[in-house]
Amino acid sequence: MDVYFQLVTDAEAVKAACERLSAEETLGFDTETTELDPHDGDLRLVQFSSGKGSVIFDMLPFREKGGVRENAELAPLRDLIASERHRKVVHNAKFDAKWVRHHLGCELGGVFDTYLASLLIAAGETERRHSLADVAQFFTGVELDKSEQVSDWASPELSQSQLEYAARDAAVLLPLHRQMADRLKADDLERVAELEFETVVPVAEMELNGFFLDEERWRERLTEVKAVAEKKAEELQDLLAAGVAQATLFGRTEINLDSHTQVMGALLNLGIPMPESTRAWQLQPLAGKYPPVAKLLEYREVQKAATSFGENILEFVRPDTGRVHADFRQIGAPTGRFSCSHPNLQQIPHETKYRRCFRASEGKKLVIADYSQIELRILADFSDDSAFIEAFVSGQDFHTMTAAQVFKVKPEEVTAEQRSFAKRLNFGIVYGVGASRFGLMTGLSQTDAENTMRKYFSTYRKLDEYLRTSAAKVTDERIARTASGRTLKLRFDAANRQEVGAARRYGVNMPIQGTSADILKRSLRLLHDDLRSTSGKLVNIVHDEVIVECDAQEADTIAATLESAMVRGGEEYVRKVPVKVDVNVSDEWTK
DNA sequence: GTGAAGGGCCAC
DNA sequence: AAACGTGGCCCTTCAC
Numbered sequence: 023m024d025v026y027f028q029l030v031t032d033a034e035a036v037k038a039a040c041e042r043l044s045a046e047e048t049l050g051f052d053t054e055t056t057e058l059d060p061h062d063g064d065l066r067l068v069q070f071s072s073g074k075g076s077v078i079f080d081m082l083p084f085r086e087k088g089g090v091r092e093n094a095e096l097a098p099l100r101d102l103i104a105s106e107r108h109r110k111v112v113h114n115a116k117f118d119a120k121w122v123r124h125h126l127g128c129e130l131g132g133v134f135d136t137y138l139a140s141l142l143i144a145a146g147e148t149e150r151r152h153s154l155a156d157v158a159q160f161f162t163g164v165e166l167d168k169s170e171q172v173s174d175w176a177s178p179e180l181s182q183s184q185l186e187y188a189a190r191d192a193a194v195l196l197p198l199h200r201q202m203a204d205r206l207k208a209d210d211l212e213r214v215a216e217l218e219f220e221t222v223v224p225v226a227e228m229e230l231n232g233f234f235l236d237e238e239r240w241r242e243r244l245t246e247v248k249a250v251a252e253k254k255a256e257e258l259q260d261l262l263a264a265g266v267a268q269a270t271l272f273g274r275t276e277i278n279l280d281s282h283t284q285v286m287g288a289l290l291n292l293g294i295p296m297p298e299s300t301r302a303w304q305l306q307p308l309a310g311k312y313p314p315v316a317k318l319l320e321y322r323e324v325q326k327a328a329t330s331f332g333e334n335i336l337e338f339v340r341p342d343t344g345r346v347h348a349d350f351r352q353i354g355a356p357t358g359r360f361s362c363s364h365p366n367l368q369q370i371p372h373e374t375k376y377r378r379c380f381r382a383s384e385g386k387k388l389v390i391a392d393y394s395q396i397e398l399r400i401l402a403d404f405s406d407d408s409a410f411i412e413a414f415v416s417g418q419d420f421h422t423m424t425a426a427q428v429f430k431v432k433p434e435e436v437t438a439e440q441r442s443f444a445k446r447l448n449f450g451i452v453y454g455v456g457a458s459r460f461g462l463m464t465g466l467s468q469t470d471a472e473n474t475m476r477k478y479f480s481t482y483r484k485l486d487e488y489l490r491t492s493a494a495k496v497t498d499e500r501i502a503r504t505a506s507g508r509t510l511k512l513r514f515d516a517a518n519r520q521e522v523g524a525a526r527r528y529g530v531n532m533p534i535q536g537t538s539a540d541i542l543k544r545s546l547r548l549l550h551d552d553l554r555s556t557s558g559k560l561v562n563i564v565h566d567e568v569i570v571e572c573d574a575q576e577a578d579t580i581a582a583t584l585e586s587a588m589v590r591g592g593e594e595y596v597r598k599v600p601v602k603v604d605v606n607v608s609d610e611w612t613k
Numbered sequence: 614g615t616g617a618a619g620g621g622c623c624a625c
Numbered sequence: 626a627a628a629c630g631t632g633g634c635c636c637t638t639c640a641c
Contacts, residue, residue, distance in 0.1 A: 366632080
């Protein structure tokens with residue numbers, strides 16, 4: 023593929039090129055960088071493509087003339103990048119958005135992300151790949167050679183091959199955009215695509231902002247828990263060795279306590295009637311009778327605290343910012359939920375001793391907001407069940423209200439046990455819980471569990487009907503859809519009862535979980551716009567929770583801003599019940 | 614040595 | 626016996 027390009031290296035050419043590019047409605051956009059993290063390296067090239075060829079802006083000459091970020095000669099380029107009127111077709115725009123934000127100081131406006139579009143179109147089909155080369159191949163048939171991607175972009179003189187690569191990567195985006203835009207329209211994915219595209223910049227900024235982690239607090243907790251883990255390990259070794267102690271004259275037989283195979287063997291040796299696995303919920307009933315089982319559970323708990331939440335997370339604290347800058351994948355799950363890694367800030371234990379380590383930096387506050395029972399509100403909205411809706415509209419405690427309705431007593435007469443049943447059932451139905459599992463988690467017999475569930479569904483007839491018709495529909499059409507139009511293709515063998523059952527649960531759950539993700543994404547965009555002229559910075563999100571860091575004196579106003587953005591985001595998709603958001607201002611990631 | 618698979622467990 | 630949805634991380638085991 024031959025490609026025409028122009029290389030721009032001085033102020034005059036920047037002005038002229040940007041003027042010409044401004045006439046275009048849609049532009050391909052790409053960058054080449056010397057590292058993967060914008061904190062570590064330099065932005066070398068900024069490329070645009072139009073139907074008339076590619077323009078490559080070399081940042082090196084500008085950096086040599088006193089830096090790139092404040093350079094007035096680059097103003098036309100910054101304006102073009104930030105402009106919402108010009109569509110920028112970008113593959114994985116979060117990457118480029120971070121680099122231009124950090125190095126040029128501007129936002130990337132008008133995003134059309136071919137990576138996210140490809141994920142939406144694939145709708146959960148796992149065998150599809152989503153690199154630019156794969157996506158270009160799939161939608162346009164063009165073969166891309168990515169061998170220069172990892173070449174030396176810091177070199178003073180770039181080779182012809184490097185420049186051609188840079189130009190070609192940008193040029194391929196326009197034909198790709200035409201194909202993908204058609205496909206998004208045909209699949210009725212335009213609304214969710216826009217939602218995703220508008221989420222890119224807020225997420226890019228969140229990653230750049232990072233979340234402050236108090237290393238000293240984390241280390242203190244870790245030192246403590248490591249000592250306990252060592253002690254528990256000793257004690258557990260002693261207890262497990264009892265079964266074979268007579269056979270070993272020369273001290274105790276050590277087993278690997280982290281090996282479930284060895285642990286299972288050792289417990290069997292002691293004559294303990296072991297269940298299928300050594301998972302905590304299966305061992306729990308045996309803990310009262312068998313001290314080694316109880317000790318194993320204690321060991322596992324502290325061992326988890328010392329490893330999964332140990333030294334490793336400290337390696338993600340950047341020395342230059344003092345903060346962790348995790349990777350957020352905005353379509354991390356096929357339901358549309360985010361996933362997070364390096365480190366995963368969505369799985370930090372809820373206990374105060376962990377959460378207090380994530381705190382506001384000096385002079386700042388954290389504003390922490392979360393949706394109150396958003397998934398159940400979505401379910402109420404989808405099902406249109408008047409009693410279920412009423413339980414929310416009443417404004418009283420939801421689980422108490424549902425318990426009152428199900429057990430036919432006054433709300434003030436609901437016992438703690440009744441509320442607990444209702445609560446677990448309320449959560450369980452979102453996942454398609456069955457009577458046996460419900461019985462297992464409540465301690466009810468199979469019959470009592472069935473009776474309680476029958477009572478529940480006869481109280482909420484329309485909810486029951488919704489769940490049934492929804493399950494029938496998704497297995498019939500083999501596709502599930504959220505409120506924004508996000509889709510998930512379901513694959514199952516209709517002759518296999520287990521697969522059909524899984525598909526029904528999955529197909530019922532996906533629109534609920536996915537709509538919750540839609541709502542969070544919408545609120546992130548609204549929030550991003552509302553925080554623009556404030557000290558507020560997005561620092562973390564956990565599915566239904568948003569955390570903003572801001573100047574202490576501005577915290578109360580920003581709390582109101584955040585709550586409003588989240589409520590408005592929710593109200594775009596949920597209308598039949600109120601959307602409730604709880605907000606707290608704190609020094610730490612705790613209430 | 615490396616990587617995949619599976620067990621186990623943290624979050625929502 | 627199991628059949629409650631989504632993710633990532635740590636660890637062991639096992640294959641190459």
